[in-house]
Amino acid sequence: MIIGIANAKGGVGKTTVAVHLTSWLNEHRWKACLVDSDFQCLSSRWLESANPTIPTYVINSPEQIVIELSNLSGQFDAVVVDAPGGLGEITGAILSQADALLIPTGPSNLDILALDWATSTVHEVQRLRNGLPQTAIIPVQADPRRLTTRNLIAKARGLGFGVTQSVVPYREIYAQAAGLANRPPSLLWQLGTSRRVRQASLELDSLFQEVFPEACEDDPNRIAKLVSRNRKTKQTENNNDQKLAANS
Ligand SMILES: Nc1ncnc2c1ncn2[C@@H]1O[C@H](COP(=O)(O)OP(=O)(O)O)[C@@H](O)[C@H]1O
Ligand SMILES: [Mg+2]
Numbered sequence: 001m002i003i004g005i006a007n008a009k010g011g012v013g014k015t016t017v018a019v020h021l022t023s024w025l026n027e028h029r030w031k032a033c034l035v036d037s038d039f040q041c042l043s044s045r046w047l048e049s050a051n052p053t054i055p056t057y058v059i060n061s062p063e064q065i066v067i068e069l070s071n072l073s074g075q076f077d078a079v080v081v082d083a084p085g086g087l088g089e090i091t092g093a094i095l096s097q098a099d100a101l102l103i104p105t106g107p108s109n110l111d112i113l114a115l116d117w118a119t120s121t122v123h124e125v126q127r128l129r130n131g132l133p134q135t136a137i138i139p140v141q142a143d144p145r146r147l148t149t150r151n152l153i154a155k156a157r158g159l160g161f162g163v164t165q166s167v168v169p170y171r172e173i174y175a176q177a178a179g180l181a182n183r184p185p186s187l188l189w190q191l192g193t194s195r196r197v198r199q200a201s202l203e204l205d206s207l208f209q210e211v212f213p214e215a216c217e218d219d220p221n222r223i224a225k226l227v228s229r230n231r232k233t234k235q236t237e238n239n240n241d242q243k244l245a246a247n248s
Contacts (some may be wrong), residue, residue, distance in 0.1 A: 002069050002079045004098035009114035010085030013104040013140040015043045018082035023187050024208045025078050026054055027222050028215045032078040035059050037090050043082040046185040062093035069097040095125045101133035104140040107148035112155050119159045136162045141170040166207035173200045189226050198227045
């Protein structure tokens with residue numbers, strides 16, 4: 001399966017979703033790789049830092065995308081493609097190959113205008129490809145209690161798109177996962193034990209479970225267990241530190 005993550009707008013969370021989705025699929029024992037088609041190469045560098053065992057490929061010519069996505073889909077259960085912002089030829093090539101298209105979309109009117117702009121392109125590809133790619137809007141940096149998010153959901157449905165029930169709220173911890181001055185990029189569920197790490201990890205987990213229920217049939221609590229294992233490891237480390245301090 002080829003899964004494109006795209007939006008005509010930049011800065012909406014495509015890379016954040018792509019990196020975590022690829023890792024999430026691997027956690028659920030799907031053989032998934034990441035294709036980074038953005039010249040900035042941010043998603044491939046992020047995932048290589050967070051989990052070097054997951055294959056990443058930088059492919060950013062439209063011709064190569066068409067050839068390589070089809071090759072890779074024969075080798076992997078899932079190929080997650082992080083698109084650049086814009087509706088250029090690279091995004092067009094991804095749309096021509098993807099089985100599923102996720103469109104992370106912010107709730108402001110600027111995001112909605114970008115969605116409006118992309119709609120005819122996506123629908124035209126779907127018409128030519130018998131309904132593919134299957135498409136869902138993911139409300140990102142969103143809150144269903146807020147007017148702008150409700151407006152986005154109504155507008156997206158009006159444009160003929162499915163919208164995920166799960167939304168990704170605006171949280172500092174999502175930005176921190178991309179790295180800090182003294183900390184390399186990592187995945188949310190590698191960030192330790194705090195309530196906000198658990199909260200955000202489970203938000204992404206429920207989003208991915210909603211969109212790919214078949215991938216997590218083996219163990220729907222996998223991410224929850226991962227985060228609590230971090231907590232236990234941290235507690236053990238703290239206990240050991242206390243014992244060492246007491247003995248010194
Ligand atoms: N849910 C979120 N809450 C807060 N900041 C976020 C969230 N998702 C992404 N970000 C931050 O927003 C910026 C853009 O995200 P990114 O995933 O790179 O978007 P894109 O790939 O669409 O340009 C980055 O600084 C990222 O860390
Ligand atoms: Mg990006």
